[in-house]
Amino acid sequence: MAAARSFPALALLNRILLWAVFLTLAVICVYPMIWLFLNAFKTTNDMFAATWGLPKVWHWENFSTAWNYGISRYLLNSLVVTSATVVIELSLATMAAYALVVLNFRAKAAIYTLILGGAILPPEVSLIPLFRVMAETGLYNTYFALILPNVAFGLPFTTFLIRAYMTGIPGELREAALMDGAGEARIFREVYLPLCRPILASAGLISAMRVWNEFIFALTFVESESVKTVTIGVMSFAVALRADWGVLMAGLALSILPILATFLVMQRQFVGGLTSGAVK
Amino acid sequence: MPDRSDHTQATLRQSLQGWLWVAPALLFLVVFVYGPALTNIRFSMFSFSAMSLDWDFVGLNNYLRLWNDPKFMTALTNNAIYAAISVTCQVGVALVLAAVLEARVFPNFSANLFRTALFLPSILPVVVVGLVWQLLLTPTTGLIDQILWETGLASWSRAWLGEPDTAIFAVIFVSQWQWTGYIMALFMVAIRAVPRDLYEAMEIDGASGVQQFWHITVPGVRETILIVTIITILGSLKVFDIVWVMTAGGPNHSSEVLGTMMYRAAFRDDMIGYSSTIATVIFFIALTIGLVQIKLQKDR
Numbered sequence: 001m002a003a004a005r006s007f008p009a010l011a012l013l014n015r016i017l018l019w020a021v022f023l024t025l026a027v028i029c030v031y032p033m034i035w036l037f038l039n040a041f042k043t044t045n046d047m048f049a050a051t052w053g054l055p056k057v058w059h060w061e062n063f064s065t066a067w068n069y070g071i072s073r074y075l076l077n078s079l080v081v082t083s084a085t086v087v088i089e090l091s092l093a094t095m096a097a098y099a100l101v102v103l104n105f106r107a108k109a110a111i112y113t114l115i116l117g118g119a120i121l122p123p124e125v126s127l128i129p130l131f132r133v134m135a136e137t138g139l140y141n142t143y144f145a146l147i148l149p150n151v152a153f154g155l156p157f158t159t160f161l162i163r164a165y166m167t168g169i170p171g172e173l174r175e176a177a178l179m180d181g182a183g184e185a186r187i188f189r190e191v192y193l194p195l196c197r198p199i200l201a202s203a204g205l206i207s208a209m210r211v212w213n214e215f216i217f218a219l220t221f222v223e224s225e226s227v228k229t230v231t232i233g234v235m236s237f238a239v240a241l242r243a244d245w246g247v248l249m250a251g252l253a254l255s256i257l258p259i260l261a262t263f264l265v266m267q268r269q270f271v272g273g274l275t276s277g278a279v280k
Numbered sequence: 281m282p283d284r285s286d287h288t289q290a291t292l293r294q295s296l297q298g299w300l301w302v303a304p305a306l307l308f309l310v311v312f313v314y315g316p317a318l319t320n321i322r323f324s325m326f327s328f329s330a331m332s333l334d335w336d337f338v339g340l341n342n343y344l345r346l347w348n349d350p351k352f353m354t355a356l357t358n359n360a361i362y363a364a365i366s367v368t369c370q371v372g373v374a375l376v377l378a379a380v381l382e383a384r385v386f387p388n389f390s391a392n393l394f395r396t397a398l399f400l401p402s403i404l405p406v407v408v409v410g411l412v413w414q415l416l417l418t419p420t421t422g423l424i425d426q427i428l429w430e431t432g433l434a435s436w437s438r439a440w441l442g443e444p445d446t447a448i449f450a451v452i453f454v455s456q457w458q459w460t461g462y463i464m465a466l467f468m469v470a471i472r473a474v475p476r477d478l479y480e481a482m483e484i485d486g487a488s489g490v491q492q493f494w495h496i497t498v499p500g501v502r503e504t505i506l507i508v509t510i511i512t513i514l515g516s517l518k519v520f521d522i523v524w525v526m527t528a529g530g531p532n533h534s535s536e537v538l539g540t541m542m543y544r545a546a547f548r549d550d551m552i553g554y555s556s557t558i559a560t561v562i563f564f565i566a567l568t569i570g571l572v573q574i575k576l577q578k579d580r
Contacts, residue, residue: 018385025377026397029461033400035423036412048421096305104291105298115305118313120570122518124539125563126316128323128546128556133316152312155305184297213405215521216539220547231407235525238411245415252408263403267396270403274462275469 033260040250047245059246066251069240070225074233075258081143081229082211085150086204089158092151093203094196097163098188102174112163119156123149123216134221145221146229150211158203161276165199166192202273209274212259230255317563323556330550342557352558355536358448362455362537363516369456370463370512371505377460378467379497383489395468398461406458410525413454417441444534447527451535455522463508467501474500510573517565538562 039047040062041055099105100112130149134140139148169192177187193200218232228236234255241248263270324343327336346352377398381391401409416423417440428437440450478496487495498505520539523529529536529544538558546555 015385018380022377022380022386022394026394029401029457030397032412032416032423033404035416051421051423051426092305092308096302099298099301103294103298103301105295108298111302111306114314115302115309117570118309120514120566121313121317122514122539122562122566124518124520124542125320125559125566126313127542128552128559129316129319130312131546148308149312152308155308159305184301209403213407215406215524216543219524231405234405234407234411248411249415252411256404256408259403259405263400267399271395271399271465274402275465 033256036249037253040246040253042246044243044245062246062250063254065247066237066254069237069247069251070233071230071237071251071254073225074228074230075255077143077227077233078212078229078231081146081150082208084143084147085154085211086207088147089151089154089207090200090204093155093158093162094193094200095188096155096159097166098184098192100159100163101166101169102171103184115159116156118153119160123153127216127220131220139221141222141224141227143227146214146217146227149217149221150214154207154210158207161203161206162196162199165196169195199276201269202276205270205273206276209259320556320559320563323553324560326553327551328553330552335553338553342554345554346557346561351533351536351541354533355538355541358535358537359517359519361448362452362519363513365452365456366459366512366516367509369460371509374460374463375467375498375501375505376493378464378471379493381464382468382471383492395461395465399465400461401458402462404458406521407525409454409458410522413450413457414441414526417450441527442531444531447531448523448535451523451526454526455519458522463512466508467504470501470504471497506573506576510569514566514569517562517569 035051038054039051041058041060042062043059046055046057096115100108126149131140134145139145173191174187177191182190212229213231214229215231218229219235222228222232225233234252237251238248241251325337325339327338327342328334381395384391386394417425419425419437419439419442424440425437428434438446440446474496478500479492482492482496518539519537520543523535523537523540524543527535529540538561542555542558542562545551545558
């Protein structure tokens with residue numbers, strides 16, 4: 001089987017060439033992160049002297065300085081915004097997907113198109129009117145100013161993923177439950193939700209990554225340190241620390257540490273989850 | 281058999297129920313996506329600033345002004361270059377890389393390691409990627425410059441982000457660095473869904489790996505290629521964050537894209553109407569791309 005899947009005519013030279021190409025690409029992809037973490041331990045002078053080498057003295061205090069500069073608060077804010085967005089988004093998308101799959105009602109196709117169509121519109125298009133709405137309603141500079149638009153712009157893809165998964169659940173399950181006198185709400189909760197767990201995990205992961213890394217709303221809709229998420233936080237951080245590369249890099253390293261650690265521990269689930277939806 | 285009126289009533293009830301289940305999601309989309317997008321088109325017909333109470337109705341004058349703005353052509357060209365390079369790398373190169381990894385050229389363990397390594401940049405926040413590459417590309421002290429010096433290519437050394445000729449290309453390069461591995465992983469999933477026996481049959485006929493790629497892999501993942509191409513083009517149209525972080529459209533507007541131009545007009549230069557005009561142009565380009573996608577998928 002394994003032999004049948006390989007290129008039979010591939011000469012040894014080709015094989016060596018492919019190894020060289022992939023090794024080079026792997027180094028190019030990973031080395032900048034290693035460089036970041038190593039240099040985070042150096043003073044600015046050390047870095048200028050030898051950006052390649054290991055730190056002569058490991059300056060752990062760079063990390064505590066960065067942490068005290070506000071990274072901890074940014075991380076907390078990102079956590080709040082991300083978890084709230086994911087919970088609301090998954091709930092709404094699962095409900096909509098359920099109706100679109102099992103219920104028969106007028107305009108169903110049109111509604112699905114309307115939900116999917118949202119995926120085409122870039123956030124830039126809604127930015128200015130949204131900014132005015134946020135300012136007028138007092139939502140500006142609160143967690144909600146980030147959570148609500150993030151939910152809305154995530155819904156199309158999340159609904160698409162969950163709906164595609166639900167169409168694979170046999171309709172007989174629902175019919176049997178209906179015979180037993182169960183209502184839609186109960187079938188949704190007790191039959192469909194448990195069966196959808198794998199896709200909810202994937203969709204949740206995709207959505208969490210998107211919100212955690214979101215930039216333009218965070219740049220536009222909040223301004224206080226107390227609500228800034230980590231993406232915007234490191235921006236102000238970078239401006240404040242232009243001259244102190246070691247601390248700046250320690251801050252950047254800290255800001256990606258949670259994602260990086262999770263990825264390295266669960267890389268199979270991560271890649272699997274983030275690529276779900278690749279095939280219909 | 282229920283009689284007719286019962287039937288209608290049941291349908292009506294299901295209709296109502298259906299609407300109730302989709303209502304929250306629809307509400308979010310209307311309030312935060314579609315509503316503002318339409319308001320934005322109305323804004324584009326006025327000239328006003330954030331604080332102004334008087335809105336001058338200017339009709340299509342903002343569009344005329346945009347058309348004559350040299351920065352607009354720069355931005356549009358940069359978005360197009362961005363799209364062209366991204367499609368080449370993230371569809372073309374990524375597909376080839378995925379095919380090689382799925383063809384079992386490498387032992388399983390190394391193939392997994394390569395996939396993880398190439399995937400890694402895509403999980404990082406764009407801001408962090410931008411800032412790290414800014415440091416890497418810094419003249420003299422940055423890693424890239426030091427590599428050039430050590431390898432005797434010192435004459436290539438330059439301020440990649442500081443010169444108008446190279447700024448946008450440096451940004452585009454970083455974007456390819458971040459996303460090619462992700463799209464490669466997507467293609468690997470798609471290739472795994474192509475029936476194995478197709479490859480085996482061709483192999484018995486003595487076809488080479490390259491022939492198998494063109495005759496089985498490419499047709500087998502056509503659907504994914506189409507979707508990824510559309511997503512990549514849409515992504516290049518709405519690109520904002522990586523450019524804003526790395527160059528903010530500079531130096532001298534040379535790396536401006538539609539997103540940064542729009543943002544600057546609204547939140548730096550306080551020309552809300554003009555900024556809405558740029559956003560409306562983005563809207564119509566996105567709409568066109570979306571319609572093309574629907575058409576292509578129907579034709580299949």
